[in-house]
Amino acid sequence: MSQFWIYFQIGLKHVLDIHAYDHVLFLIALTVPYTFKDWKRILLLVSVFTIGHTVALVLSVFGIITVKVNIVEFLIPITILITALYHLFTAGKASKNDGVNLIFFVTLFFGIIHGLGFSNYFKTILGGSATSKLLPLGEFALGIEVAQLVVVFVALLLSYIVQTVFRFSKRDWALVMSAFIIGVVIPMIIESPIWNR
Numbered sequence: 001m002s003q004f005w006i007y008f009q010i011g012l013k014h015v016l017d018i019h020a021y022d023h024v025l026f027l028i029a030l031t032v033p034y035t036f037k038d039w040k041r042i043l044l045l046v047s048v049f050t051i052g053h054t055v056a057l058v059l060s061v062f063g064i065i066t067v068k069v070n071i072v073e074f075l076i077p078i079t080i081l082i083t084a085l086y087h088l089f090t091a092g093k094a095s096k097n098d099g100v101n102l103i104f105f106v107t108l109f110f111g112i113i114h115g116l117g118f119s120n121y122f123k124t125i126l127g128g129s130a131t132s133k134l135l136p137l138g139e140f141a142l143g144i145e146v147a148q149l150v151v152v153f154v155a156l157l158l159s160y161i162v163q164t165v166f167r168f169s170k171r172d173w174a175l176v177m178s179a180f181i182i183g184v185v186i187p188m189i190i191e192s193p194i195w196n197r
Helices: 002-016 022-031 036-061 069-090 102-125 131-164 170-190
Strands: none
Touching: 002 022, 002 102, 002 131, 022 036, 022 069, 022 102, 022 131, 022 170, 036 102, 036 131, 069 102, 069 170, 131 170
């Protein structure tokens, strides 16, 4: 049980770490156009993101894929920017498809990118044989999923309060939050180590 708790906590802290707020920014950008009534779609999106994140960790931990840290550290804020821009330009427009669509595949791909961003650290804390790495990966992924659901719940609660108490429209809320996220993420892109060649 103690090993489960260790890796579960690492997953929680990975998302909730105040110094690594890129994960939180992405989750807010991903869920900004939704409300509590969209909970099934949100749960699916967050789970798809976790699956992508976990796939990247598995591929990295087992040495199947390696990517330079500078490239991944550059791509992570790019994924946030793309997501926020998408919601900025589609705010208030009716969704044509409530099923699984391109957004889910893009979210999976973005999850892979975010997973690669944590893979080097995760490889250093894992030891042992290949089979002994699967259980900690699952425990870590569970911690990530729980933390992401907490972040999404808080974001949806804030959205509900702003839309109910302050009478923001859903469209205006999506515009304001998307613009805010873009304003936060552009300096992250500019300060990326990829430019230091």
